[in-house]
Amino acid sequence: MINIEDQEALLKLVAEYLDEDIECVAIGGTAMMFEGYKTATKDIDLVFSSLEDRNIFIKAIEKLGYSQKSLKLVYDLKRLQKKNVPLLYSRGDERFDLFVKDVFGFDIDFKKFIQKHEYIGRKELIIYTVNKELLILLKAITNREKDYEDIETILSKEKNVDWGNIVDEAILRRNKISWILIDLEEKMLQLKKKTLIKKEYFDRIYKAEAKAK
């Protein structure tokens, strides 16, 4: 586990070891910590805009003693069959999940961000964070241990979640990620017991899924 202060210090240290300035988007627990939803996370999930940027980042963390780990214990087979799988690097308790351009087929837009965190060291590391709706959707599709708990945490702290936006974003990506609507619906059904989600959002999912089939 890594807490907010450790994460800030670690990213500042990584910036000291970079060979070039790079930008990435934080998703998952890291973004949740940046946005104040939680105070500690198991892994630091970052999405880079290019393979080159990810390689520059990997080179820096390797200098800090991080080594590559297998994906098999973290992600299920459905996700591992995707073309663009992340690379996992860990050192002790801390782990980086490093994606390029998309998260299991879910494109990340580098222009839609709500926070910008700049770490100015020898080079510059810029980390953007996405809005809460996208965070929830990404949590629903990464489907790792604790991802569902994280969605619950966001919902317990945020009363104004735009479910229409979440469903629309998922429908947009249905052709690229065949299981996205099924996973989202499964999560929404679980969440319905704890929070109010209007029936119309479920109907929109069912309609889009039927149309796609």
Next chain:
Amino acid sequence: MVVKKFTVDSFAEQKGITRQSALNLLSRLKKRNLVNVSGGGRQPRIYTLYTLPKKKTNGFYDLINTYAPDKLQPKFEHYVNGRYTVERAIIDGIIIGDSRTLDATMHLFRHVTDWKRLFDMAEKKNLKPEVIELYNKARLVIKSKKMPERYLR
């Protein structure tokens, strides 16, 4: 994120506690980044309460709103770890690129101390012509520092 604004008296009234207890409570919340304070001195202090911890921003919008007469509404929260300079803010202003931001960014040319740093960054981001163009515009409307001739070529 739910945001509520209070003065110390309205906060005490809402909580049903004394003024001193309210001040103590606000102080504790402030330490947890759940309260932001504005005002003080002649103005009454206004306490903004957040439901989520809110770290104080220290990036582009804070710097530009210090120097520009027309203040900007932040489009995003900008946090910087390290030294955020006026030169870096000029580059960020050009990248954001809308007319209000550019107008405000012009006022930063008065405070540039390291023209080399500015042009090194501009070159890295391929923004040298934009920097010169904005500088020329700034020179027409505000009193700003003179850029060394070598950078204008």
